[in-house]
Amino acid sequence: MRNAEPGTMMQPSPLLPIVTERLVLRPFTRGDVDAVHAYRCREDVARYLFDGPMTRETCAEAIQLRVRQVSFAEEGDRIVLAAERQDSGELIGEISLIWRSVVSRQGEIGYIFHPDYQHLGYASEAVRALLTLGFRDLDLHRIYARCDTRNAPSYRLMERIGMRREAHFHEHLLVRGNWDDEYIYAVLRSEWRRH
C-alpha cells in the first residue's frame, strides 16, 4: 500500500461518513472483521463474486487494507465503506467506488450485502449515496458496475436506480472453473443529475 506508514493516522476525508436516511456509510475499522465474515463466508454470497467464500483470516487481511481505502489520490484507488444501520448499529454490507480512469473520469461501483438484510432497500440507499458522492463530490463523468447475469437482485437494483445495461458478455472469463456471463450497467453524470 502507498499511503501512511503502519500506525500513523489516516487523513479523515471530509466527505465521510455519509449519512443517508437509514444508514451510515463509514470507513472500515479493525473491529469489523466478524461482521464482514458473517456474510462473506457464505456460499450464497460468494456465488456471483470473483472471490470464493472467505475464511476469517482472509477477511481480516481484506479489512486491514480497507481501513486505508478511504479516498482517491491516483488511478486504481478505491473507497470502500461499511454500511451500518443507524437504528441498530449493525454492519449489514459493504460498498466500494474504484477510480478506473483519471483522464476519462470513470468510476466503478460495487456492493455486497448480508442476505438477511436484502429486499429492504438498504443496498439501493447506499448505492444512490455513493453515486452522488462520485458525481457531485469526486467529479466523475461515468460510473459503471458489473454483475453476474444470474444475479437478478443486483441488476434489478441497478435498473431501479436508473442505470442502463451497456454490456452482456457471454463466456468472456473463467471464474473458479466456470464460464462467466456478465452484465455491465452504467450511468453518466448528465443522466444522474436529471434523476
Added chain:
Amino acid sequence: MIPPVLPIETERLLLRTFERNDFDSVMAYHALPEVQRYLDWKARDRIEVKAALEAMRKEVALNRPGDTLSLAVEHRKDKRLIGQVSLRWHDATAAQAELRFVFNPAYRRQGYAGEAAKAAISLGFSEFGFHRIFARCDARNQQSARLLKGLGMRLEAHYREHALFQGEWDEELHFAVLDREWLRSPKVHEFAAHRVA
C-alpha cells in the same frame, strides 16, 4: 501454440505474414487520416509506419497471452496488399482473442475485409482453439459494425462516454462469437469450401 499453417487462401485473398517490402502498401493506408479516424492510433508518418511494419513482421505466432498474429491481406489476382487482419491472444485461461482489421479505403465495399475477417476467425477457433473471439469498433463506424454483425457476431456491449479519445467522448461497440456458435454457422462451411488445403 504451434504456428499456424500459413499462408491461408480464401476465394479472392491470401493471408500471409508481413514482409519488409510491404512498406509502400502499408504506408498507403496507415498514413490516411480517414483510416485512423476510428482506430486508437493517429495517422502515421514514414518513421511510424516503418516501426509498425517492423513490429508486425515479428507477430507471426501466438505463444503466450498478449501475443498478436498479424497478417497482411493480399489480393490473389493482382498481388496487391490491400489491408491487414490480426488476432491477439487476450486471456490465458479463458481462451479469448481479439480480432482487428484495417483496410485500404481504395478496396472497400467489395467484401474483402469480411472475407479476411472470416478466415481469421476460423483460424482462431480451429488452429488456436480459442473459446471466444471479440472485436471492438467505434459506434460511428457503421461499416465495421455492419461487417461484424454480418459475420454472425453478437453485439455484446455498447459503451457510452467510457473514455476520452483525442479530446472527444468515445462510444464503443463490442461484438463477439463463441467457438460452438461459429462452428454451427453456415458461413464457416461456405468458407471451408474455399480454403485450399
